[in-house]
Amino acid sequence: xxxxxxxxxxxxxxxxxxxxxxxxxxxxxxxxxxxxxxxxxxxxxxxxxxxxxxxxxxxxxxxxxxxxxxxxxxxxxxxxxxxxxxxxxxxxxxxxxxxxxxxxx
Amino acid sequence: xxxxxxxxxxxxxxxxxxxxxxxxxxxxxxxxxxxxxxxxxxxxxxxxxxxxxxxxxxxxxxxxxxxxxxxxxxxxxxxxxxxxxxxxxxxxxxxxxxxxxxxxxxxxxxxxxxxxxxxxxxxxxxxxxxxxxxxxxxxxxxxxxxxxxx
Numbered sequence: 657x658x659x660x661x662x663x664x665x666x667x668x669x670x671x672x673x674x675x676x677x678x679x680x681x682x683x684x685x686x687x688x689x690x691x692x693x694x695x696x697x698x699x700x701x702x703x704x705x706x707x708x709x710x711x712x713x714x715x716x717x718x719x720x721x722x723x724x725x726x727x728x729x730x731x732x733x734x735x736x737x738x739x740x741x742x743x744x745x746x747x748x749x750x751x752x753x754x755x756x757x758x759x760x761x
Numbered sequence: 762x763x764x765x766x767x768x769x770x771x772x773x774x775x776x777x778x779x780x781x782x783x784x785x786x787x788x789x790x791x792x793x794x795x796x797x798x799x800x801x802x803x804x805x806x807x808x809x810x811x812x813x814x815x816x817x818x819x820x821x822x823x824x825x826x827x828x829x830x831x832x833x834x835x836x837x838x839x840x841x842x843x844x845x846x847x848x849x850x851x852x853x854x855x856x857x858x859x860x861x862x863x864x865x866x867x868x869x870x871x872x873x874x875x876x877x878x879x880x881x882x883x884x885x886x887x888x889x890x891x892x893x894x895x896x897x898x899x900x901x902x903x904x905x906x907x908x909x910x911x
Contacts, residue, residue: 657784676787678783678787678812679780679783679812679816679820680780680781680783680784708787708805708808708809710808710809710812710813710816710876710879711813711875711876711878711879712816712876714875715875718867718870721867722867722868725867725868739801739802739805739806743809743879746863746878746879746882747861747863747875747878747879748863748864748865751864752865752866752867752870753867
């Protein structure tokens, strides 16, 4: 179960995600990120309140990053908790995605 | 005669072939970790590895909609958590899946294969056997830091 919020700040669309990104909730994340990428030129996913992620959640992020690249949208994932960041690292995603410690604004 | 030796709490439960069972899986793991005083990272990693194996049986193993299609047994040992995962899906040996290419660029990323890659990153001593209609995979999630007072 996740809760997703969206707000615009200093030219960035901030997609706030809260909860567990598992195989049941990953589609919701993917839809939310795609919607943001469709409307904005700079999108930041705020993962500060994401407690858990599995490969299904990673897949949603990869698909969103691809969509962003295709539309020339700047896309970044911010504020990962330590355990979540470790899953990104284990998958090599930190090398191909823009993962940063803090929100851009 | 009273003694202070705690009886180890083992988890032993079945899941139906439905993704809504992920919530129950998380609750069972949470209870197991609480009873055995395992840290957040152990809970996170057990959850991750077991979700990946379970979701595979539902999405690819033909377990979707089947009752009690997965059985999980967890036992805390001093050097880690011993995990037995059994499912009634199609024969599938997770130890022989080719490694995922985690260095591929974004456009070449296959979105499949990542789940088993994560399981193998977390678990050690993985053994598989097919027994009748069941896949049986045993493995261990090693204790990274030796707990005190043991």
